[in-house]
Amino acid sequence: AKPRVGYFYTGDRSGKAEADRLKKMRVKDYQSLPVVVKEVSTVYDAIVTMFLEDVGTIFVVNDKDELSGILSxxxxxxxxxxxxxLENIPVSIIMTRMPNVAVCFEEDxxxxxxxxxxxxxxxGLPVVEKRVENDETFYxxxxxxxxxxxxxxxxxxxxGDDETGSQL
Amino acid sequence: AKPRVGYFYTGDRSGKAEADRLKKMRVKDYQSLPVVVKEVSTVYDAIVTMFLEDVGTIFVVNDKDELSGILSxxxxxxxxxxxxxLENIPVSIIMTRMPNVAVCFEEDxxxxxxxxxxxxxxxGLPVVEKRVENDETFYxxxxxxxxxxxxxxxxxxxxGDDETGSQL
Structure with missing residues:
Protein backbone atom coordinates (compact mmCIF):
# COMPACT_ATOMS: atom_id res chain seq x y z
CA ALA A 1 0.00 0.00 0.00
CA LYS A 2 1.09 3.60 -0.60
CA PRO A 3 2.30 5.42 2.51
CA ARG A 4 -0.17 8.15 3.40
CA VAL A 5 1.82 11.20 4.38
CA GLY A 6 0.32 14.45 5.60
CA TYR A 7 -2.00 15.82 8.25
CA PHE A 8 -4.61 13.52 9.69
CA TYR A 9 -7.07 13.83 12.50
CA THR A 10 -5.93 11.10 14.81
CA GLY A 11 -8.44 11.71 17.58
CA ASP A 12 -6.65 9.61 20.12
CA ARG A 13 -2.96 8.95 20.21
CA SER A 14 -3.01 6.94 23.40
CA GLY A 15 -2.51 3.64 21.65
CA LYS A 16 -6.06 2.91 20.52
CA ALA A 17 -5.12 2.75 16.83
CA GLU A 18 -2.37 0.23 17.47
CA ALA A 19 -4.58 -1.82 19.75
CA ASP A 20 -7.35 -1.86 17.13
CA ARG A 21 -4.94 -3.00 14.47
CA LEU A 22 -3.63 -5.79 16.67
CA LYS A 23 -7.15 -6.84 17.60
CA LYS A 24 -7.87 -7.62 13.96
CA MET A 25 -5.28 -10.41 13.89
CA ARG A 26 -7.21 -13.69 13.53
CA VAL A 27 -6.34 -17.27 14.41
CA LYS A 28 -6.97 -18.38 10.82
CA ASP A 29 -4.20 -16.12 9.51
CA TYR A 30 -1.54 -17.43 11.89
CA GLN A 31 -2.38 -21.07 12.71
CA SER A 32 0.00 -23.95 11.96
CA LEU A 33 -0.86 -27.49 10.92
CA PRO A 34 -2.03 -29.67 13.81
CA VAL A 35 0.03 -32.66 14.92
CA VAL A 36 -2.30 -35.51 15.79
CA VAL A 37 -2.15 -39.08 17.13
CA LYS A 38 -4.90 -41.65 17.61
CA GLU A 39 -6.26 -42.62 21.05
CA VAL A 40 -4.83 -46.11 20.60
CA SER A 41 -1.31 -44.81 19.91
CA THR A 42 1.25 -45.59 22.59
CA VAL A 43 2.95 -42.99 24.76
CA TYR A 44 6.20 -44.05 23.11
CA ASP A 45 4.76 -43.22 19.66
CA ALA A 46 3.56 -39.85 20.93
CA ILE A 47 7.04 -38.98 22.24
CA VAL A 48 8.63 -39.97 18.92
CA THR A 49 6.03 -37.85 17.08
CA MET A 50 6.72 -34.90 19.37
CA PHE A 51 10.43 -35.06 18.55
CA LEU A 52 10.00 -35.66 14.82
CA GLU A 53 7.49 -32.83 14.41
CA ASP A 54 9.24 -30.64 16.97
CA VAL A 55 6.05 -29.50 18.68
CA GLY A 56 5.19 -28.91 22.33
CA THR A 57 1.61 -30.13 22.13
CA ILE A 58 -0.02 -33.12 20.42
CA PHE A 59 -3.76 -33.53 19.86
CA VAL A 60 -5.45 -36.89 20.27
CA VAL A 61 -8.35 -37.92 18.03
CA ASN A 62 -10.79 -40.83 18.06
CA ASP A 63 -11.48 -43.13 15.12
CA LYS A 64 -13.83 -40.50 13.61
CA ASP A 65 -11.00 -37.94 13.71
CA GLU A 66 -12.73 -35.95 16.46
CA LEU A 67 -10.74 -34.26 19.22
CA SER A 68 -10.68 -36.47 22.29
CA GLY A 69 -7.67 -35.19 24.22
CA ILE A 70 -4.38 -33.33 24.36
CA LEU A 71 -0.79 -34.18 25.37
CA SER A 72 1.84 -31.68 26.52
CA LEU A 86 5.98 -46.64 27.34
CA GLU A 87 5.34 -49.03 24.44
CA ASN A 88 2.45 -50.57 26.40
CA ILE A 89 0.54 -47.47 27.55
CA PRO A 90 -2.04 -45.93 25.17
CA VAL A 91 -2.04 -42.12 25.13
CA SER A 92 -5.70 -42.15 26.21
CA ILE A 93 -4.49 -43.12 29.72
CA ILE A 94 -2.33 -40.04 30.25
CA MET A 95 -3.94 -37.36 28.04
CA THR A 96 -6.09 -34.48 29.27
CA ARG A 97 -9.53 -35.53 28.06
CA MET A 98 -12.45 -33.62 26.52
CA PRO A 99 -14.33 -31.57 27.67
CA ASN A 100 -11.34 -30.38 29.73
CA VAL A 101 -9.35 -29.36 26.65
CA ALA A 102 -9.16 -25.64 25.82
CA VAL A 103 -9.89 -25.00 22.13
CA CYS A 104 -10.10 -22.05 19.76
CA PHE A 105 -11.78 -21.31 16.44
CA GLU A 106 -10.48 -19.86 13.16
CA GLU A 107 -12.51 -16.68 13.62
CA ASP A 108 -11.16 -16.04 17.13
CA GLY A 124 -0.81 -24.92 22.70
CA LEU A 125 -4.43 -24.82 21.57
CA PRO A 126 -6.15 -26.90 18.88
CA VAL A 127 -8.03 -24.85 16.28
CA VAL A 128 -11.29 -26.74 15.83
CA GLU A 129 -14.49 -26.75 13.83
CA LYS A 130 -17.78 -27.76 15.39
CA ARG A 131 -19.72 -30.74 14.08
CA VAL A 132 -23.17 -31.57 15.38
CA GLU A 133 -24.36 -35.17 14.98
CA ASN A 134 -27.55 -36.43 16.66
CA ASP A 135 -27.60 -33.41 18.97
CA GLU A 136 -24.08 -34.18 20.12
CA THR A 137 -21.25 -31.72 19.47
CA PHE A 138 -17.87 -32.89 18.21
CA TYR A 139 -14.76 -30.99 17.22
CA GLY A 160 5.56 -4.02 10.67
CA ASP A 161 5.16 -6.88 8.20
CA ASP A 162 1.92 -8.42 9.46
CA GLU A 163 -0.96 -8.73 7.04
CA THR A 164 -3.18 -6.10 8.62
CA GLY A 165 -0.50 -3.43 8.44
CA SER A 166 1.42 -1.98 5.53
CA GLN A 167 5.05 -1.06 5.68
CA LEU A 168 7.60 -0.07 3.06
CA ALA B 1 -0.53 9.91 30.82
CA LYS B 2 -3.14 12.31 29.45
CA PRO B 3 -4.63 11.33 26.12
CA ARG B 4 -3.51 13.78 23.47
CA VAL B 5 -6.50 14.55 21.29
CA GLY B 6 -6.43 16.82 18.24
CA TYR B 7 -4.61 17.33 14.95
CA PHE B 8 -1.11 16.02 14.69
CA TYR B 9 1.33 15.73 11.87
CA THR B 10 1.73 12.02 11.64
CA GLY B 11 4.08 11.89 8.66
CA ASP B 12 3.65 8.22 8.06
CA ARG B 13 0.58 6.20 8.92
CA SER B 14 1.84 2.93 7.49
CA GLY B 15 2.53 1.42 10.87
CA LYS B 16 5.82 3.09 11.71
CA ALA B 17 4.50 4.70 14.89
CA GLU B 18 3.26 1.37 16.23
CA ALA B 19 6.46 -0.39 15.25
CA ASP B 20 8.55 2.31 16.96
CA ARG B 21 6.51 1.96 20.12
CA LEU B 22 6.92 -1.81 20.14
CA LYS B 23 10.63 -1.52 19.46
CA LYS B 24 11.05 0.34 22.74
CA MET B 25 10.01 -2.71 24.78
CA ARG B 26 13.13 -3.91 26.61
CA VAL B 27 14.09 -7.27 28.08
CA LYS B 28 14.62 -5.71 31.51
CA ASP B 29 10.96 -4.67 31.72
CA TYR B 30 9.56 -8.12 30.93
CA GLN B 31 12.05 -10.72 32.20
CA SER B 32 11.13 -13.35 34.81
CA LEU B 33 13.32 -14.81 37.53
CA PRO B 34 15.77 -17.44 36.24
CA VAL B 35 15.46 -21.06 37.34
CA VAL B 36 18.92 -22.48 37.89
CA VAL B 37 20.59 -25.77 38.87
CA LYS B 38 24.25 -26.57 39.52
CA GLU B 39 26.39 -28.58 37.08
CA VAL B 40 26.63 -31.39 39.62
CA SER B 41 22.82 -31.68 39.99
CA THR B 42 21.34 -34.89 38.62
CA VAL B 43 19.01 -35.09 35.65
CA TYR B 44 16.38 -36.34 38.08
CA ASP B 45 16.75 -33.16 40.18
CA ALA B 46 16.48 -31.01 37.07
CA ILE B 47 13.23 -32.72 36.04
CA VAL B 48 11.77 -32.24 39.52
CA THR B 49 12.84 -28.56 39.43
CA MET B 50 11.25 -28.12 36.00
CA PHE B 51 7.93 -29.45 37.32
CA LEU B 52 8.03 -27.54 40.60
CA GLU B 53 8.90 -24.23 38.96
CA ASP B 54 6.76 -24.96 35.90
CA VAL B 55 9.32 -23.71 33.39
CA GLY B 56 10.36 -24.99 29.98
CA THR B 57 14.04 -24.09 30.30
CA ILE B 58 16.54 -24.47 33.15
CA PHE B 59 19.91 -22.75 33.27
CA VAL B 60 22.99 -24.56 34.59
CA VAL B 61 25.67 -22.69 36.55
CA ASN B 62 29.13 -23.63 37.80
CA ASP B 63 30.34 -23.25 41.38
CA LYS B 64 31.01 -19.53 40.77
CA ASP B 65 27.39 -19.06 39.65
CA GLU B 66 28.42 -18.47 36.07
CA LEU B 67 26.33 -19.76 33.17
CA SER B 68 27.72 -23.05 31.93
CA GLY B 69 24.78 -24.61 30.09
CA ILE B 70 21.06 -24.88 29.41
CA LEU B 71 18.44 -27.66 29.61
CA SER B 72 15.20 -27.77 27.65
CA LEU B 86 18.36 -40.42 36.08
CA GLU B 87 19.58 -40.16 39.67
CA ASN B 88 23.10 -41.03 38.53
CA ILE B 89 23.56 -38.67 35.57
CA PRO B 90 24.77 -35.10 36.24
CA VAL B 91 23.07 -32.44 34.11
CA SER B 92 26.48 -31.43 32.70
CA ILE B 93 26.36 -34.63 30.59
CA ILE B 94 23.16 -33.77 28.75
CA MET B 95 23.04 -29.95 28.77
CA THR B 96 23.83 -27.70 25.84
CA ARG B 97 27.14 -26.17 26.90
CA MET B 98 28.62 -22.67 26.62
CA PRO B 99 29.55 -21.09 24.24
CA ASN B 100 26.67 -22.76 22.35
CA VAL B 101 24.01 -21.21 24.58
CA ALA B 102 22.05 -18.27 23.16
CA VAL B 103 21.84 -15.40 25.67
CA CYS B 104 20.36 -11.92 25.87
CA PHE B 105 21.00 -8.77 27.91
CA GLU B 106 18.73 -6.50 29.93
CA GLU B 107 19.15 -3.64 27.46
CA ASP B 108 18.20 -5.80 24.44
CA GLY B 124 13.90 -19.73 26.52
CA LEU B 125 16.88 -17.40 26.84
CA PRO B 126 18.91 -16.54 29.94
CA VAL B 127 19.26 -12.82 30.60
CA VAL B 128 22.92 -12.40 31.56
CA GLU B 129 25.44 -9.84 32.70
CA LYS B 130 29.01 -9.95 31.53
CA ARG B 131 31.86 -10.38 33.99
CA VAL B 132 35.47 -10.14 32.90
CA GLU B 133 38.06 -11.86 35.10
CA ASN B 134 41.70 -12.22 34.01
CA ASP B 135 40.76 -11.44 30.41
CA GLU B 136 38.16 -14.22 30.40
CA THR B 137 34.48 -13.42 29.96
CA PHE B 138 31.83 -15.05 32.13
CA TYR B 139 28.09 -14.56 32.32
CA GLY B 160 -2.87 -1.36 25.40
CA ASP B 161 -1.62 -1.78 28.96
CA ASP B 162 2.11 -2.08 28.33
CA GLU B 163 4.42 0.37 30.01
CA THR B 164 5.48 2.25 26.90
CA GLY B 165 1.90 3.02 25.93
CA SER B 166 -0.88 4.81 27.73
CA GLN B 167 -4.50 3.80 27.57
CA LEU B 168 -7.58 4.96 29.44
Whole structure:
Protein backbone atom coordinates (compact mmCIF):
# COMPACT_ATOMS: atom_id res chain seq x y z
CA ALA A 1 0.00 0.00 0.00
CA LYS A 2 1.09 3.60 -0.60
CA PRO A 3 2.30 5.42 2.51
CA ARG A 4 -0.17 8.15 3.40
CA VAL A 5 1.82 11.20 4.38
CA GLY A 6 0.32 14.45 5.60
CA TYR A 7 -2.00 15.82 8.25
CA PHE A 8 -4.61 13.52 9.69
CA TYR A 9 -7.07 13.83 12.50
CA THR A 10 -5.93 11.10 14.81
CA GLY A 11 -8.44 11.71 17.58
CA ASP A 12 -6.65 9.61 20.12
CA ARG A 13 -2.96 8.95 20.21
CA SER A 14 -3.01 6.94 23.40
CA GLY A 15 -2.51 3.64 21.65
CA LYS A 16 -6.06 2.91 20.52
CA ALA A 17 -5.12 2.75 16.83
CA GLU A 18 -2.37 0.23 17.47
CA ALA A 19 -4.58 -1.82 19.75
CA ASP A 20 -7.35 -1.86 17.13
CA ARG A 21 -4.94 -3.00 14.47
CA LEU A 22 -3.63 -5.79 16.67
CA LYS A 23 -7.15 -6.84 17.60
CA LYS A 24 -7.87 -7.62 13.96
CA MET A 25 -5.28 -10.41 13.89
CA ARG A 26 -7.21 -13.69 13.53
CA VAL A 27 -6.34 -17.27 14.41
CA LYS A 28 -6.97 -18.38 10.82
CA ASP A 29 -4.20 -16.12 9.51
CA TYR A 30 -1.54 -17.43 11.89
CA GLN A 31 -2.38 -21.07 12.71
CA SER A 32 0.00 -23.95 11.96
CA LEU A 33 -0.86 -27.49 10.92
CA PRO A 34 -2.03 -29.67 13.81
CA VAL A 35 0.03 -32.66 14.92
CA VAL A 36 -2.30 -35.51 15.79
CA VAL A 37 -2.15 -39.08 17.13
CA LYS A 38 -4.90 -41.65 17.61
CA GLU A 39 -6.26 -42.62 21.05
CA VAL A 40 -4.83 -46.11 20.60
CA SER A 41 -1.31 -44.81 19.91
CA THR A 42 1.25 -45.59 22.59
CA VAL A 43 2.95 -42.99 24.76
CA TYR A 44 6.20 -44.05 23.11
CA ASP A 45 4.76 -43.22 19.66
CA ALA A 46 3.56 -39.85 20.93
CA ILE A 47 7.04 -38.98 22.24
CA VAL A 48 8.63 -39.97 18.92
CA THR A 49 6.03 -37.85 17.08
CA MET A 50 6.72 -34.90 19.37
CA PHE A 51 10.43 -35.06 18.55
CA LEU A 52 10.00 -35.66 14.82
CA GLU A 53 7.49 -32.83 14.41
CA ASP A 54 9.24 -30.64 16.97
CA VAL A 55 6.05 -29.50 18.68
CA GLY A 56 5.19 -28.91 22.33
CA THR A 57 1.61 -30.13 22.13
CA ILE A 58 -0.02 -33.12 20.42
CA PHE A 59 -3.76 -33.53 19.86
CA VAL A 60 -5.45 -36.89 20.27
CA VAL A 61 -8.35 -37.92 18.03
CA ASN A 62 -10.79 -40.83 18.06
CA ASP A 63 -11.48 -43.13 15.12
CA LYS A 64 -13.83 -40.50 13.61
CA ASP A 65 -11.00 -37.94 13.71
CA GLU A 66 -12.73 -35.95 16.46
CA LEU A 67 -10.74 -34.26 19.22
CA SER A 68 -10.68 -36.47 22.29
CA GLY A 69 -7.67 -35.19 24.22
CA ILE A 70 -4.38 -33.33 24.36
CA LEU A 71 -0.79 -34.18 25.37
CA SER A 72 1.84 -31.68 26.52
CA UNK A 73 5.58 -32.22 26.83
CA UNK A 74 5.04 -32.22 30.58
CA UNK A 75 2.49 -35.06 30.32
CA UNK A 76 4.96 -37.12 28.30
CA UNK A 77 7.89 -36.31 30.60
CA UNK A 78 5.80 -37.30 33.61
CA UNK A 79 4.86 -40.60 31.96
CA UNK A 80 8.44 -41.33 30.96
CA UNK A 81 9.55 -40.90 34.59
CA UNK A 82 7.20 -43.71 35.62
CA UNK A 83 8.15 -47.32 35.85
CA UNK A 84 5.79 -48.56 33.12
CA UNK A 85 6.82 -49.57 29.61
CA LEU A 86 5.98 -46.64 27.34
CA GLU A 87 5.34 -49.03 24.44
CA ASN A 88 2.45 -50.57 26.40
CA ILE A 89 0.54 -47.47 27.55
CA PRO A 90 -2.04 -45.93 25.17
CA VAL A 91 -2.04 -42.12 25.13
CA SER A 92 -5.70 -42.15 26.21
CA ILE A 93 -4.49 -43.12 29.72
CA ILE A 94 -2.33 -40.04 30.25
CA MET A 95 -3.94 -37.36 28.04
CA THR A 96 -6.09 -34.48 29.27
CA ARG A 97 -9.53 -35.53 28.06
CA MET A 98 -12.45 -33.62 26.52
CA PRO A 99 -14.33 -31.57 27.67
CA ASN A 100 -11.34 -30.38 29.73
CA VAL A 101 -9.35 -29.36 26.65
CA ALA A 102 -9.16 -25.64 25.82
CA VAL A 103 -9.89 -25.00 22.13
CA CYS A 104 -10.10 -22.05 19.76
CA PHE A 105 -11.78 -21.31 16.44
CA GLU A 106 -10.48 -19.86 13.16
CA GLU A 107 -12.51 -16.68 13.62
CA ASP A 108 -11.16 -16.04 17.13
CA UNK A 109 -8.69 -13.21 17.46
CA UNK A 110 -5.07 -14.03 18.19
CA UNK A 111 -5.53 -12.04 21.39
CA UNK A 112 -8.27 -14.41 22.60
CA UNK A 113 -6.03 -17.39 21.85
CA UNK A 114 -3.02 -15.75 23.57
CA UNK A 115 -5.17 -14.96 26.60
CA UNK A 116 -6.17 -18.62 26.87
CA UNK A 117 -2.52 -19.74 26.65
CA UNK A 118 -1.54 -17.38 29.46
CA UNK A 119 -4.50 -17.79 31.79
CA UNK A 120 -4.85 -21.57 31.40
CA UNK A 121 -1.06 -21.98 31.57
CA UNK A 122 -0.86 -24.17 28.47
CA UNK A 123 1.59 -24.22 25.56
CA GLY A 124 -0.81 -24.92 22.70
CA LEU A 125 -4.43 -24.82 21.57
CA PRO A 126 -6.15 -26.90 18.88
CA VAL A 127 -8.03 -24.85 16.28
CA VAL A 128 -11.29 -26.74 15.83
CA GLU A 129 -14.49 -26.75 13.83
CA LYS A 130 -17.78 -27.76 15.39
CA ARG A 131 -19.72 -30.74 14.08
CA VAL A 132 -23.17 -31.57 15.38
CA GLU A 133 -24.36 -35.17 14.98
CA ASN A 134 -27.55 -36.43 16.66
CA ASP A 135 -27.60 -33.41 18.97
CA GLU A 136 -24.08 -34.18 20.12
CA THR A 137 -21.25 -31.72 19.47
CA PHE A 138 -17.87 -32.89 18.21
CA TYR A 139 -14.76 -30.99 17.22
CA UNK A 140 -12.66 -31.62 14.17
CA UNK A 141 -9.03 -30.49 14.53
CA UNK A 142 -7.94 -28.17 11.73
CA UNK A 143 -5.02 -26.19 13.16
CA UNK A 144 -2.71 -25.35 16.03
CA UNK A 145 -1.87 -22.16 17.93
CA UNK A 146 1.12 -22.18 20.28
CA UNK A 147 3.31 -19.71 22.13
CA UNK A 148 5.61 -20.03 19.13
CA UNK A 149 2.77 -18.78 16.90
CA UNK A 150 2.26 -15.79 19.18
CA UNK A 151 6.00 -15.07 19.36
CA UNK A 152 6.16 -15.11 15.55
CA UNK A 153 3.15 -12.78 15.35
CA UNK A 154 4.85 -10.45 17.84
CA UNK A 155 7.99 -10.33 15.70
CA UNK A 156 5.99 -9.68 12.52
CA UNK A 157 4.05 -6.94 14.30
CA UNK A 158 7.14 -5.18 15.55
CA UNK A 159 8.75 -5.48 12.13
CA GLY A 160 5.56 -4.02 10.67
CA ASP A 161 5.16 -6.88 8.20
CA ASP A 162 1.92 -8.42 9.46
CA GLU A 163 -0.96 -8.73 7.04
CA THR A 164 -3.18 -6.10 8.62
CA GLY A 165 -0.50 -3.43 8.44
CA SER A 166 1.42 -1.98 5.53
CA GLN A 167 5.05 -1.06 5.68
CA LEU A 168 7.60 -0.07 3.06
CA ALA B 1 -0.53 9.91 30.82
CA LYS B 2 -3.14 12.31 29.45
CA PRO B 3 -4.63 11.33 26.12
CA ARG B 4 -3.51 13.78 23.47
CA VAL B 5 -6.50 14.55 21.29
CA GLY B 6 -6.43 16.82 18.24
CA TYR B 7 -4.61 17.33 14.95
CA PHE B 8 -1.11 16.02 14.69
CA TYR B 9 1.33 15.73 11.87
CA THR B 10 1.73 12.02 11.64
CA GLY B 11 4.08 11.89 8.66
CA ASP B 12 3.65 8.22 8.06
CA ARG B 13 0.58 6.20 8.92
CA SER B 14 1.84 2.93 7.49
CA GLY B 15 2.53 1.42 10.87
CA LYS B 16 5.82 3.09 11.71
CA ALA B 17 4.50 4.70 14.89
CA GLU B 18 3.26 1.37 16.23
CA ALA B 19 6.46 -0.39 15.25
CA ASP B 20 8.55 2.31 16.96
CA ARG B 21 6.51 1.96 20.12
CA LEU B 22 6.92 -1.81 20.14
CA LYS B 23 10.63 -1.52 19.46
CA LYS B 24 11.05 0.34 22.74
CA MET B 25 10.01 -2.71 24.78
CA ARG B 26 13.13 -3.91 26.61
CA VAL B 27 14.09 -7.27 28.08
CA LYS B 28 14.62 -5.71 31.51
CA ASP B 29 10.96 -4.67 31.72
CA TYR B 30 9.56 -8.12 30.93
CA GLN B 31 12.05 -10.72 32.20
CA SER B 32 11.13 -13.35 34.81
CA LEU B 33 13.32 -14.81 37.53
CA PRO B 34 15.77 -17.44 36.24
CA VAL B 35 15.46 -21.06 37.34
CA VAL B 36 18.92 -22.48 37.89
CA VAL B 37 20.59 -25.77 38.87
CA LYS B 38 24.25 -26.57 39.52
CA GLU B 39 26.39 -28.58 37.08
CA VAL B 40 26.63 -31.39 39.62
CA SER B 41 22.82 -31.68 39.99
CA THR B 42 21.34 -34.89 38.62
CA VAL B 43 19.01 -35.09 35.65
CA TYR B 44 16.38 -36.34 38.08
CA ASP B 45 16.75 -33.16 40.18
CA ALA B 46 16.48 -31.01 37.07
CA ILE B 47 13.23 -32.72 36.04
CA VAL B 48 11.77 -32.24 39.52
CA THR B 49 12.84 -28.56 39.43
CA MET B 50 11.25 -28.12 36.00
CA PHE B 51 7.93 -29.45 37.32
CA LEU B 52 8.03 -27.54 40.60
CA GLU B 53 8.90 -24.23 38.96
CA ASP B 54 6.76 -24.96 35.90
CA VAL B 55 9.32 -23.71 33.39
CA GLY B 56 10.36 -24.99 29.98
CA THR B 57 14.04 -24.09 30.30
CA ILE B 58 16.54 -24.47 33.15
CA PHE B 59 19.91 -22.75 33.27
CA VAL B 60 22.99 -24.56 34.59
CA VAL B 61 25.67 -22.69 36.55
CA ASN B 62 29.13 -23.63 37.80
CA ASP B 63 30.34 -23.25 41.38
CA LYS B 64 31.01 -19.53 40.77
CA ASP B 65 27.39 -19.06 39.65
CA GLU B 66 28.42 -18.47 36.07
CA LEU B 67 26.33 -19.76 33.17
CA SER B 68 27.72 -23.05 31.93
CA GLY B 69 24.78 -24.61 30.09
CA ILE B 70 21.06 -24.88 29.41
CA LEU B 71 18.44 -27.66 29.61
CA SER B 72 15.20 -27.77 27.65
CA UNK B 73 12.17 -29.99 28.26
CA UNK B 74 13.20 -31.87 25.14
CA UNK B 75 16.69 -32.54 26.58
CA UNK B 76 15.13 -33.93 29.75
CA UNK B 77 12.54 -35.98 27.86
CA UNK B 78 15.29 -37.45 25.67
CA UNK B 79 17.33 -38.35 28.76
CA UNK B 80 14.36 -39.90 30.53
CA UNK B 81 13.74 -42.16 27.52
CA UNK B 82 17.22 -43.65 27.91
CA UNK B 83 18.02 -46.71 29.92
CA UNK B 84 20.23 -44.97 32.48
CA UNK B 85 19.28 -44.12 36.03
CA LEU B 86 18.36 -40.42 36.08
CA GLU B 87 19.58 -40.16 39.67
CA ASN B 88 23.10 -41.03 38.53
CA ILE B 89 23.56 -38.67 35.57
CA PRO B 90 24.77 -35.10 36.24
CA VAL B 91 23.07 -32.44 34.11
CA SER B 92 26.48 -31.43 32.70
CA ILE B 93 26.36 -34.63 30.59
CA ILE B 94 23.16 -33.77 28.75
CA MET B 95 23.04 -29.95 28.77
CA THR B 96 23.83 -27.70 25.84
CA ARG B 97 27.14 -26.17 26.90
CA MET B 98 28.62 -22.67 26.62
CA PRO B 99 29.55 -21.09 24.24
CA ASN B 100 26.67 -22.76 22.35
CA VAL B 101 24.01 -21.21 24.58
CA ALA B 102 22.05 -18.27 23.16
CA VAL B 103 21.84 -15.40 25.67
CA CYS B 104 20.36 -11.92 25.87
CA PHE B 105 21.00 -8.77 27.91
CA GLU B 106 18.73 -6.50 29.93
CA GLU B 107 19.15 -3.64 27.46
CA ASP B 108 18.20 -5.80 24.44
CA UNK B 109 14.80 -5.14 22.94
CA UNK B 110 12.10 -7.75 23.38
CA UNK B 111 12.08 -7.98 19.57
CA UNK B 112 15.74 -9.06 19.53
CA UNK B 113 15.00 -11.71 22.15
CA UNK B 114 11.86 -12.91 20.29
CA UNK B 115 13.86 -13.11 17.06
CA UNK B 116 16.43 -15.34 18.78
CA UNK B 117 13.68 -17.63 20.15
CA UNK B 118 12.19 -18.04 16.66
CA UNK B 119 15.32 -18.31 14.56
CA UNK B 120 17.27 -20.54 16.96
CA UNK B 121 14.15 -22.63 17.65
CA UNK B 122 14.49 -22.47 21.43
CA UNK B 123 11.92 -21.95 24.18
CA GLY B 124 13.90 -19.73 26.52
CA LEU B 125 16.88 -17.40 26.84
CA PRO B 126 18.91 -16.54 29.94
CA VAL B 127 19.26 -12.82 30.60
CA VAL B 128 22.92 -12.40 31.56
CA GLU B 129 25.44 -9.84 32.70
CA LYS B 130 29.01 -9.95 31.53
CA ARG B 131 31.86 -10.38 33.99
CA VAL B 132 35.47 -10.14 32.90
CA GLU B 133 38.06 -11.86 35.10
CA ASN B 134 41.70 -12.22 34.01
CA ASP B 135 40.76 -11.44 30.41
CA GLU B 136 38.16 -14.22 30.40
CA THR B 137 34.48 -13.42 29.96
CA PHE B 138 31.83 -15.05 32.13
CA TYR B 139 28.09 -14.56 32.32
CA UNK B 140 26.05 -14.21 35.48
CA UNK B 141 22.41 -15.27 35.06
CA UNK B 142 19.99 -12.56 36.19
CA UNK B 143 16.75 -13.32 34.34
CA UNK B 144 14.76 -15.39 31.88
CA UNK B 145 12.88 -14.65 28.67
CA UNK B 146 10.61 -17.35 27.22
CA UNK B 147 7.87 -17.67 24.65
CA UNK B 148 5.53 -17.23 27.61
CA UNK B 149 7.12 -13.82 28.27
CA UNK B 150 6.58 -12.81 24.65
CA UNK B 151 2.99 -14.09 24.66
CA UNK B 152 2.30 -12.04 27.81
CA UNK B 153 3.87 -8.97 26.19
CA UNK B 154 1.70 -9.53 23.10
CA UNK B 155 -1.44 -9.64 25.26
CA UNK B 156 -0.46 -6.50 27.15
CA UNK B 157 0.28 -4.73 23.86
CA UNK B 158 -3.04 -5.62 22.34
CA UNK B 159 -4.82 -4.61 25.51
CA GLY B 160 -2.87 -1.36 25.40
CA ASP B 161 -1.62 -1.78 28.96
CA ASP B 162 2.11 -2.08 28.33
CA GLU B 163 4.42 0.37 30.01
CA THR B 164 5.48 2.25 26.90
CA GLY B 165 1.90 3.02 25.93
CA SER B 166 -0.88 4.81 27.73
CA GLN B 167 -4.50 3.80 27.57
CA LEU B 168 -7.58 4.96 29.44
Missing amino acids: RKDLLRASMGKQE TLLEAANQLIHKQID GVIGRISKTTITEAFVSLVN | RKDLLRASMGKQE TLLEAANQLIHKQID GVIGRISKTTITEAFVSLVN
